[in-house]
Amino acid sequence: KNQVEQSPQSLIILEGKNCTLQCNYTVSPFSNLRWYKQDTGRGPVSLTIMTFSENTKSNGRYTATLDADTKQSSLHITASQLSDSASYICVVSDRGSTLGRLYFGRGTQLTVWP
């Protein structure tokens, strides 16, 4: 069964600190992995997209890594800001269908305190 598991479920950090969010998946055949940021009550916003051949991709203070062999990804946030408080969702796409079916994790709820 294709699944995406994220950890931790929630995380509280102080402003200025770094943190790393984890994503493990069983989706096969793998096409790409995306990280989205979803503010409370808003739609998800894309942070990064990585294909099989990409190990790391950055977007400002966000750096995503991908290990396709172990089927793991992480999202590292550097020098956190209050505006980073949001849910971070890992989304994996397969290559088995024309749609490129997306499998969503439940997200990690990050809270940044001043």
Place this chain on the structure above:
Amino acid sequence: EADIYQTPRYLVIGTGKKITLECSQTMGHDKMYWYQQDPGMELHLIHYSYGVNSTEKGDLSSESTVSRIRTEHFPLTLESARPSHTSQYLCASSPQGEGNTIYFGEGSWLTVV
């Protein structure tokens, strides 16, 4: 910022009422999607479209229906709302091909009382 818009953002309606959630995008994307998301839970695909006159049901069974008469417009309709339909509905769009960014609207929060 993504050019995809949803209305209404928030709606409270009575059981048995008909409701249409509007979604429009100005990016010329062929693919459009409707997702349902309950608080703290993952998104579930309920409908998608590859282009005009193309609509398909997604993974999650839904009593809603969709139409795609124009590229930019992908409305979702509930003929008779029930409390079990209370949820957040997210519209999204993307260009053709794999690995392209999927752009989401701000969502429509529906409460059926």
